Amino acid sequence: MNIPCPYCQHPITPGATTCPGCGTSLLREATPQSAEPTCGYHPRRLSLAICDRCGTFACAECLRLNSRQEVVCQRCHALEQDTPLPWDLREELGTFTAWWKTVVAVMFHPDTFPTFRPEGSAGESLLFAVLCAVPTSIVGGLSYMGFLSFVPYLLSSGNPSRDSVPSWLGPAMFVAIMILGPLLSAAYTVIQAGLDHLVLKMGGVTRGFQVTLRANAFSQAPWLLGAVPCIGPYVAPVWGLVARVFAYRGLHRTSWGVALAGCLVTPLLSCCLCGGIYLSLIRTLGGFN
Template sequence: MSLEVPPSAQPHCAVHPDVLAGGTCSRCGAFVCADCVRFPLGSERVFCVACSKRPEVDYLEAFRLEHWGRRDSWAWTVGMLTLSLLLGVFLSLASGGAPSRKEWLFSALYLASVPVGGAFFLGRPWARPALVVTPLVLALGAGVLEPAQRIHHLLSALPFMFVAVLIHRDVRNRLFFRQPVTPGALAAMWNRLRNNPIARQAFHFGLSGLLMPLLSPLAVVCGVVGLFRVKPQAHPPIGRRGQALAGIVLGVLSPLLWVLVLLPYLDQHFGLVRKD
């Protein structure tokens, strides 16, 4: 006699009735086969295909879609800078007497960057790489117009090149341009923006409170609220317990430090308290 269960009595995949199931979805309980089983990033549970697409399950995908094609602060910054550049060039040409040939050439050079800035603001794909090379092109162009100042122009362009590279690598800005981002980069961005930000704020207030004791009560309040929000078992998991606790501890300690140590010290050396 065999104890083996006949294949007809074994559970089959809810989507593929011919295939034996290997497990069940932790949300809806449906049987899933090896092809249908899903492990969303950041989750230790198993889901079926349909459930894995739900925003509360695949929260990183929902987070990505939330920012997909939406203008970020870098795009606004570049747009505003482009507008100010345009105004600046026109005002400098309009003010004073007739512009010299060199002034015309410099104006034309700077105006050449306006389409790049405008296209960047509008999210045109070509503007992403163009923005990275624009400061260098402007510096080289200025060097041609003023050969004696070539090094000076290149050096003044360096900070702009640095920021342009930062923008190019920024995950939030990539999402505005509908560029693919790695799951790890998306998870890091989610962690920065959504993982218990009030607990992180508590920590920052706590540190600042060492210099500005008026911020200490804020550190304690944010720390307590942040501590209540910590839920490592939830999906998505909410962490930063350490930062919430650090905020509370610093928030309590720094007023004590000021009253017991710093105020007597300042009084002794600078006579803050009037002596009768």
């Protein structure tokens, strides 16, 4: 977005103090007692534009263009110096290294979320979530395959009919899990982020759905532990939930309370809902007996 020169309408780059079109100085002194808005930082200068972030009137010298191509005041610009997450540097680092470094950052330094860039495309967020689901899918697929190829031997020990479980079923199951696992993870991420976003919006969050989706995807880094036998499946959800509170709070720049509500309201409601359906089902069945 560009600002037009007040004299010749030539577009001005935020931060320039003279117009590139007519060469006039853009630092105009305010006439005392006039109704024209003055700069929030230089009360004696006329304002040239309003900051897209905080709404402060700013003079030519106090305006900047930020990474999102918005015209902002110098104070908002200074506050916005977001560091890119390793995941945003995939081209330099390579996808796997970028993913691994982000996983480590999310798991061990979730307090750094407020310094990270909040925006990112839906596709790259989902790719991150899908990569986090791959190790669990591999372990899950392998254990199914192992189980299914073991079953015929168990059955054949007492009964020589080996055809009870076809030999292709194990590998087929592995392939199916390797395809379905990441797909389900992507679908689950979109649905959960959508529901969480509604709650966050009720809490007064102004940033868009892509920010929630990005935060939700990054908070799945601890799901990597789901591949660790025995303890993994218990540790991963808890760690993931903690990371999500940090992620929602950091990327939405909101309070702990709103972030916590964003993480917990939907899972708790769905638990109550499922529990309710389950209970009423038991009651109905009980009534028939």
